[in-house]
Amino acid sequence: MNRKPSEAPHRRLIAIAIVSVVTFLAANLFVSNVLATSGEKLRDLKRRQENLLDQNSRLRAEIIEKSALTALEDRAQKLGFVKSTQTLSISSQPPVAMHQQ
Amino acid sequence: MKRRLNFLLAVLLLTTVAIVIRLFYWQVIAAEQLVVLSESQLQETYEIPAMRGEIRTSDGFPLVTNKKTFLVYAYLPQLEKTREEVADALNPILASLMFQEASPSAQPALTSRENEAHEALLMKLKRQDVLWIPLVRNAQNWQKKAVEKLEIKGIGTEFSFRREYPEASMAASLLGFVGSDIAGNPKGYFGVEGHYGLELKGRPGLVRHEKDASGKPILIGNFSELEAKDGRNLVLHLDRAIQRIVEKKLQEGLEKYKAVRGEVVILEPKTGAVIAMASLPGYDPSQFHRYDEKLYKNPVVSEAYEPGSAFKVLVMAAALEEGAVKPETRCTICDGPVNIGGYTIRTWNDEYHPEMTVREVIQYSDNVGMVFTASKLGLAKLHEYLVRFGIGEKTGIDLEEETAASLRPKEEWKEIDIATAAFGQGIAVTGIQMVRAVAAIANNGIMMVPQVVQRVEGDRTVEIQPKIVKRVVSEETVEILTEMLVNAVENGEAQWARPKGFKIAGKTGTSQIPVAGHYDEEKTIASFIGFAPADDPKFVMLVKLREPGTSPWGSETAAPLWFSIAKDLFYYYGIQPQIY
Structure with a gap:
């Protein structure tokens, strides 16, 4: 059966429309998927950042605790350090005159 | 035949008019209300807390610093379980904090700590005069995670901080302390904490972004951020x-x-x-x-x-x-x-x-x-x-x-x-x-x-x-x-x-x-x-x-x-x- 000459352009248009719709649907699906996974990546990065910040502040707190004077004093005592009871002062400038026995 | 067609046309016309009227109602009259509702579903807003400034001695050592903690709260209208069920679930996690945060006169005897903590929790949950109530203020990370794992509707956590004093009570009368004001916000009283309250407190930030149904942020959605400004640190002459x-x-x-x-x-x-x-x-x-x-x-x-x-x-x-x-x-x-x-x-x-x-x-x-x-x-x-x-x-x-x-x-x-x-x-x-x-x-x-x-x-x-x-x-x-x-x-x-x-x-x-x-x-x-x-x-x-x-x-x-x-x-x- 012969097709009418006026029907061919219509069919082409319909085919283009169908292909466009399918293409856009696929693109939409792809972009949505990327956005969804990016959102998840962002959340994951934020979680890792928080964990690192937490770790940082925990370590800082440990350093501070260990360098507190009370902690240092305890440690010094345990290591056997004692306060000096006698101090000898050696001056760079001796007196002008000194009685020597 | 013509009458049937006219009747069908009339029905179609009426339906179209009804739909247009309804659409007009939702998109014009009730538009604001719907935007608000949608924002609560689609928008996520959270405060970025500002860390209070440290107070340091002349050698840079922090005499007063901050420790990150969590506040566990109950939003009472949202509680679906009974108060007793909620208290039963939370008590094993929060009991130790309940009596730590109590004053000496309210502290229970050693043998009945768990029961007393449970009672204290229940009392807070049964309050009629408030919608939102803090249960504990200084929860650790593991306690926060354990509470979140329970997934009790109406029970939530938010970031908080507690002042830490690495040198214990050194220079306490000079430093002052941080309590709360009437609104429950941290406020410095006496000494340096009181005098320099404005410099120390900082300003919290705000993040607002669109989220999908599962709560993940949408990258190309609306996003606005006001950066938090941490409090300023003070360095003292104190040796x-x-x-x-x-x-x-x-x-x-x-x-x-x-x-x-x-x-x-x-x-x-x-x-x-x-x-x-x-x-x-x-x-x-x-x-x-x-x-x-x-x-x-x-x-x-x-x-x-x-x-x-x-x-x-x-x-x-x-x-x-x-x-x-x-x-x-x-x-x-x-x-x-x-x-x-x-x-x-x-x-x-x-x-x-x-x-x-x-x-x-x-x-x-x-x-x-x-x-x-x-x-x-x-x-x-x-x-x-x-x-x-x-x-x-x-x-x-x-x-x-x-x-x-x-x-x-x-x-x-x-x-x-x-x-x-x-x-x-x-x-x-x-x-x-x-x-x-x-x-x-x-x-x-x-x-x-x-x-x-x-x-x-x-x-x-x-x-x-x-x-x-x-x-x-x-x-x-x-x-x-x-x-x-x-x-x-x-x-x-x-x-x-x-x-x-x-x-x-x-x-x-x-x-x-x-x-x-x-x-x-x-x-x-x-x-x-x-x-x-x-x-x-x-x-x-x-x-x-x-x-x-x-x-x-x-x-x-x-x-x-x-x-x-x-x-x-x-x-x-x-x-x-x-x-x-």
Whole structure:
């Protein structure tokens, strides 16, 4: 059966429309998927950042605790350090005159 | 047929009109309401908390820092489970915190802790007068995760912080503490926390973004952010090592001399910097609610007392500056007690030295000699110099609770007031006023504003420069007075305790405590104020003991304590003995 000459352009248009719709649907699906996974990546990065910040502040707190004077004093005592009871002062400038026995 | 078609058309038309009307309603009339609803579903808003600023000592060590904690709250209208079920679920996780955060009177007995914590939780959950209630404020990370894992609707967590004190209660009275205001937000009270509240608190931020159905952020959606601004950090002039020395020695002194209370304050005379400030008994700022409120105020800046003989330093400075007396001027009334306005003025030990010099008046701490000096000076000049030395006005120190006892106008002074003021009774000062005045003498006659904070660090760093108040006395007067004070230390009643080889300028003080209109017979405030080394002062220090039990005299309690602290300061600063 012969097709009418006026029907061919219509069919082409319909085919283009169908292909466009399918293409856009696929693109939409792809972009949505990327956005969804990016959102998840962002959340994951934020979680890792928080964990690192937490770790940082925990370590800082440990350093501070260990360098507190009370902690240092305890440690010094345990290591056997004692306060000096006698101090000898050696001056760079001796007196002008000194009685020597 | 035509009728059926018309009927169908009419039905279609009516349906279309109905749909348009409904659409008009949803998109125009109810649009705002729907936007709000959609925002709550699609938008996520959360606050980024601002960390409160740290308070650091001069070596950069954080005396006050922050620890991240979590607040567990209940939003009561959203609770779907019964209160008992919620309490049962939360109790194993939060029980330990419930009684930690309670006051001592509310703390349950050891055996019934779990039950009492459960009851406390239930009481909070059953409240009818609030919609939102905090259950615990200082939950750890594991507790937060355990609560979130339960997925109880209406129970949530949010970020919080707790103030941490790595050096425990060191300098508590200077620092103050952080409590809550009426809205439940952190607020600094007393001391540095109170005075610098605005700098320390910062500003919370806000993030608003679109989220999908599972709660994940949508990258190309609406996003707005207001950055949080953390509070600024403060760096103090406080020397951590010296503060530790002072607090240790003060505690030992309180025990040795059986005093009720004690304070020590040390300034650097050239700048007015507060190197150390201690007051005992103190309190733990992390648990301030467990202590008597009376301990919160720093007595060095807020408690007025009669200074006793230590005040003679200021009166003598005035007399020397005005030329009313010279060091060699002889006291013509010092052969016995003196009668003023119906009152008899005696020396502290009832010993008298006729014709002694003014220099010896300070050495013997002679009250009659000071009455003579003040009479030579006259009321007008005495009052003028008291004002010049800052008596009766605040020093301007950067601590919240500073007060100043007022100085009566000279028109209200009687003859006896001049006499008693000459030896430091009948006149009230705070510790910081006294030490600032004597620091002026140590600083060649120039008075400085006492300062606790040296630097504010944040987005920009601000150095707080030393501030000169005024010149109080001349350098000549300073030289003469310093020599008299050195003589007082070397030959006065406290000479037995002084460290050998160091030139210390100082004065003891013993004052009776006024009680209900008269002076207590036994109770005293014993003090010693001085600076060293006398020729180039590195520090000015006041030691004050209230009601020492072993002896009422400053020369036997406060003075030896002052010298004991000074010895350690000499080692710390590498100051060698000057007299061989």
